[in-house]
Amino acid sequence: MDELKIRAELRRWVVERSGMEKSRVLDDETRILEKGILSSLDVVELVLFIESLRGSEVDTEEIDPDVFSSINSLYKAFF
Amino acid sequence: MHQGGRDFLSSEPVSVEDAPSAVERGSHQVLPVAPHQAMNHPDRIDTGPLAPRLTKASRKFFWNVYDYIEWPESIDGATWYMAPELISIYGTEKWESLDQRARTQLSLSELGNFFSLTLQGERPLVQGLVHRLYLKSTDPEVTEYLHHFVDEENKHMVMFGEFCNRYIGKVYAEKKLAFGREYAKGEEEVAFFCKVLVVEELGDYYNVAMQEDERIQPLAARINWIHHRDEARHMAFGRRFLQSLAERWLAEWSPETTQGFQAWLAQYLRSSWSDFYNPMMYKDAGLDDPYGIRTLALDHPLCREHRTRVSRKLIDYFISVGLLSGEPQL
Numbered sequence: 001m002d003e004l005k006i007r008a009e010l011r012r013w014v015v016e017r018s019g020m021e022k023s024r025v026l027d028d029e030t031r032i033l034e035k036g037i038l039s040s041l042d043v044v045e046l047v048l049f050i051e052s053l054r055g056s057e058v059d060t061e062e063i064d065p066d067v068f069s070s071i072n073s074l075y076k077a078f079f
Numbered sequence: 080m081h082q083g084g085r086d087f088l089s090s091e092p093v094s095v096e097d098a099p100s101a102v103e104r105g106s107h108q109v110l111p112v113a114p115h116q117a118m119n120h121p122d123r124i125d126t127g128p129l130a131p132r133l134t135k136a137s138r139k140f141f142w143n144v145y146d147y148i149e150w151p152e153s154i155d156g157a158t159w160y161m162a163p164e165l166i167s168i169y170g171t172e173k174w175e176s177l178d179q180r181a182r183t184q185l186s187l188s189e190l191g192n193f194f195s196l197t198l199q200g201e202r203p204l205v206q207g208l209v210h211r212l213y214l215k216s217t218d219p220e221v222t223e224y225l226h227h228f229v230d231e232e233n234k235h236m237v238m239f240g241e242f243c244n245r246y247i248g249k250v251y252a253e254k255k256l257a258f259g260r261e262y263a264k265g266e267e268e269v270a271f272f273c274k275v276l277v278v279e280e281l282g283d284y285y286n287v288a289m290q291e292d293e294r295i296q297p298l299a300a301r302i303n304w305i306h307h308r309d310e311a312r313h314m315a316f317g318r319r320f321l322q323s324l325a326e327r328w329l330a331e332w333s334p335e336t337t338q339g340f341q342a343w344l345a346q347y348l349r350s351s352w353s354d355f356y357n358p359m360m361y362k363d364a365g366l367d368d369p370y371g372i373r374t375l376a377l378d379h380p381l382c383r384e385h386r387t388r389v390s391r392k393l394i395d396y397f398i399s400v401g402l403l404s405g406e407p408q409l
Contacts, residue, residue, distance in 0.1 A: 033258065040258035041343075041350040047254050048358065052370035057359060060254050068256075 006053060006079055010071050013049050017042055028071040043068055050078050122216040122265075124323045126316070130220040133312045137227035140308060144234040147305070151298065154246050157183055159294045160190035165285055167356050170381035173372055181365070188247070188360040190299055193285060194239040195251035196354045197306070200278030201232045202253075207271050208232070224316065231309040238302055251357055255350075263336045265328035272321040273344055273402060277351050279317060280393040283310050318396060325400040338404070344397065345407035352386050352409055353377065383409060 001009075011026045018037045020026070032038050038046065046068065047058050058078065067077035163182065166189050168174045177185065208229050211217050217225070243250045262270070283306075289295050290304035329337060356376050358369035366372055376382045386409040387394075397403040 039343075039346065040256065040260070041346045043256055043258070044254045044350055044353065047256075048370065048373070051358070057252075058254075060252065060256055063256065065256050065258055 001053065003075065003079070007071055007075055009053060010050075010074055013046070014038060014071070017045065026071070028075075030071070031069055032071075033068055038068075046074075050074065054079055120216045123218050124221070124320055124327070125218060126221060126319055126323070129316065129319050130218065130224040133316055134220070134224045134227060136312055137224070137231065137309075142234070142305075144237045148238065148241075148298070148301065150241060150245060154187075154296060154298070156187065158296050159183055159186050159292075160296050160299045161186040161193065161285075162289050162292050162295060165189075165288060167382065168372060168376045168379075169385070171376055171379050173366075173375060185361070185364040185366070188364040191243050191247035191363075192251050192355070192357045192360040193282075194243055194302070196253075196357075197278065197282045198236050198239040198243070198250060199253040200274075200282075200351075201236050204275050204278065205229055205232045205236075207275075221320075228313055228316065231313070235306055235309065238305065242298075242302060247363070251359060254354070263332055265324070265331065266336065266340060269321070269324050269328055269340070269402070270343070272317060272324060273397075274347065276314070276317045276321060276396075277348060277393065279310050279314050280396075281351060281389060283307060283314060284389045284392075286310065321402075322400050325402055329401050337401075341402065341404045344402055348390065348394075348407050349409055352390075 007028060011028070014020075014032060014037060015022060015024070015026055020037065026037075030037070033040070033043075047060060051058050063077070067073050157180065160183075163169060163186065166174070166182070166186060168185075174182070208225050212222050212225055212229075214222075240250055286303040286307035290300055290307055292300060295303075332340070356373040358373050361369035361372045390409060394403060394406065398405065
């Protein structure tokens, strides 16, 4: 899966999970947690979704919580 | 095998009343509370006679995790470890497609995941309980019981860790991450004891269902029995303590804080249930498309029914004390 496709999949997942209107565009710099689009409890599901996209397990012990800030930071940290 | 004077396969329900007198306990005396310690603190929760009773019961059932269980070198892969009805995909099309060998193999991975998520839930629990020891806001009799609570949880982690490392080759990782957030006064305390109760009540349903199940591999059944025996006391304490906390703080919180808390708790319950559908355990059991299986099971009506059934007592409790406003979607 190429970068554009992965970013699109991440945006789609966040929008669906948050219950945002699907017509609303999520910018790759939008602060997902700060703006309350996702909660900290959603992050577990997001980690599992990232694992399914990249095909390998994510070691959460080694993760800085800041990587969950935006689509950009997610892409840079996990792909 | 040391049985601590009881046959684990004929276990009786453990009553918190079932505690010896001080004379029967010999040197295990419950110390009287010194007058200076009994000074009241505005945030102190009084559990009445419950904490000393639980302390007595914990001392009566005190056990050594290092000589209480015999660990076989290897275990038989062709038997049940998790009861089939408790397996996360039970009743789904995926379950129906598996042969007996694949089902028993999955049952071992499922038990490993169940023990792991209990262990992972007990880690922050112990951390939080230790933090509360000897605080001015903690009743001295509660501190005394918390020492046993911590001791027993530590033993459980040793026991679950040993099983998982020996027979699964690992403890399944915790996926939850800690994010700082702002709390209203009392909210963090109530949230902590809610988390305690969630990990213990959900786990206990499984322990009780498996502890005397003759289909289950005997060591697996024994570990479930041991855990339930201690958890019965922990849950009695947790329910009573949380009820007092809820009465105290719900009266002070704004409607917005209360609604926010109730929404968080509903989401926390859902999140806790999702841990039972770990893609890594499906992968370790040799199943293809582990993430797809997880999604299938989480969305399957039979699995939803199972989650609601297992959570019934806990949800009713949370509603009765005002921490949930209604039935959460699980």
